[in-house]
Amino acid sequence: MAHRLRQGPFMTETFALPSAGDSPWTCPFCPLACDHLGVAVDTTSQTLTLQGGACVRASAALAQFNERPSAATPSIDGQPCSLDSALQAAEGLLRASRQPLFGGLGTDVAGARALYPLACATGAICEPLGGAALMHGLRALQDRGQFTATLSEVRTRADVIVFIGGVPADVAPLIGLRCGIGDAQVPQRRVVVLGPSSGCQALLEAWAGQGGVQVEAVPLDGDLFDTVSQLAVLVSGRSLPAAPPALQQLAATLRGARYGVLVGSPPRLPANGALVVEAVHQIVGSLNRSTRAAALWIGGGNGVATANQVFAWLSGLPLRSRLGPRGLEHEPLLFDAGRLLADGAVDALLWVSSFDATAAPPANALPMVVLGPPGMASRCLRSDGPTVFIPVTTPGIGSDGHLFRTDGTVLMPLNRVFSDHLPTVAEVAGRLMAAISQAERTTA
Numbered sequence: 001m002a003h004r005l006r007q008g009p010f011m012t013e014t015f016a017l018p019s020a021g022d023s024p025w026t027c028p029f030c031p032l033a034c035d036h037l038g039v040a041v042d043t044t045s046q047t048l049t050l051q052g053g054a055c056v057r058a059s060a061a062l063a064q065f066n067e068r069p070s071a072a073t074p075s076i077d078g079q080p081c082s083l084d085s086a087l088q089a090a091e092g093l094l095r096a097s098r099q100p101l102f103g104g105l106g107t108d109v110a111g112a113r114a115l116y117p118l119a120c121a122t123g124a125i126c127e128p129l130g131g132a133a134l135m136h137g138l139r140a141l142q143d144r145g146q147f148t149a150t151l152s153e154v155r156t157r158a159d160v161i162v163f164i165g166g167v168p169a170d171v172a173p174l175i176g177l178r179c180g181i182g183d184a185q186v187p188q189r190r191v192v193v194l195g196p197s198s199g200c201q202a203l204l205e206a207w208a209g210q211g212g213v214q215v216e217a218v219p220l221d222g223d224l225f226d227t228v229s230q231l232a233v234l235v236s237g238r239s240l241p242a243a244p245p246a247l248q249q250l251a252a253t254l255r256g257a258r259y260g261v262l263v264g265s266p267p268r269l270p271a272n273g274a275l276v277v278e279a280v281h282q283i284v285g286s287l288n289r290s291t292r293a294a295a296l297w298i299g300g301g302n303g304v305a306t307a308n309q310v311f312a313w314l315s316g317l318p319l320r321s322r323l324g325p326r327g328l329e330h331e332p333l334l335f336d337a338g339r340l341l342a343d344g345a346v347d348a349l350l351w352v353s354s355f356d357a358t359a360a361p362p363a364n365a366l367p368m369v370v371l372g373p374p375g376m377a378s379r380c381l382r383s384d385g386p387t388v389f390i391p392v393t394t395p396g397i398g399s400d401g402h403l404f405r406t407d408g409t410v411l412m413p414l415n416r417v418f419s420d421h422l423p424t425v426a427e428v429a430g431r432l433m434a435a436i437s438q439a440e441r442t443t444a
Contacts, residue, residue, distance in 0.1 A: 028396035031406035044115035053063035072391035097348035108401035111425030136273035149294035155180030160257035168265035182210030
């Protein structure tokens, strides 16, 4: 069905809503990238609502959009302007910078691929939103390696699932469903919450009410690192008489499992969470000497995992890296965005957040270019630094795209709900790259 709209700076005269026979929708708003749900258009309120199931995170994200393409306009210091003018101003800010920071990095595969050469051309340090959480897993992987499972493996094979540090329902609300808790493919499944369970009692009771599912909570003995370290000792077969009986029983349960999976969420880990990740990997390594076990890390939402995959693929290095005077450099501590901004070590910021309009850039007085959904414009207004705002489409809502799922092995297609005719991050980054290259050729 076609709807006629007034003209806007990024729209054509009509657009079409998908029919019931169109490709299934993949939700881009959480690390799980669920593809079993759909989106319905409320013709009265002109809002998008989740269909075929419930997810608080997806519903909240969809509430930011409606089915009409936005008449969003780029702006320079809060004043509306054309896209060409905004791109020209953004190119000038980036070219004048001696050390820019590319932050947020909330985009899809195509957007990340376009941002990488732009970062190389400007010598930018690249750091995603929630970079500290990403580094927990990366540093442990770099130091000790890892053995991880996919969501499909957990759903179809795991008979024991241990949630490390609590159930990450705030990060991924449908984690139980995607892990197959209550699924008939594994008729007898044991679920253990190692750590706080007070915030997820209703969820645990719902799981316990499903046939074949046994649920229990094991409290921490000290902090999370102390508890996981003790569990690692017990799983290895060494004696630890002072360990709580519940922890000793958990170790025996894991040793007796056909396929045990330890599920954690890096965004919920404390400072120095890499130590917890390493201890979990140690447990997995010990178990795999006699049975089968793996870890599953839930994180990298808002395109963070995708950006890291793409940058590592193109450069051989993960995020918190740059192409500088000494070639490719990776600094997992030095290139922390908070540290760089606090120390005045960067002089311009390119902020990208195409999935979440609430993920605004951190407070700063630097020359700043922001690529985000139309709803982010008001969050970028400030009086202490030049700002260029360019509204971009959201993959999976206004444009097609691809996104890596949290388990890192599956690339999910994102099918648009409607065409909003806003530029993609890839298009904007590509035009900025072309302008910078042209300027360099002119001045050479």
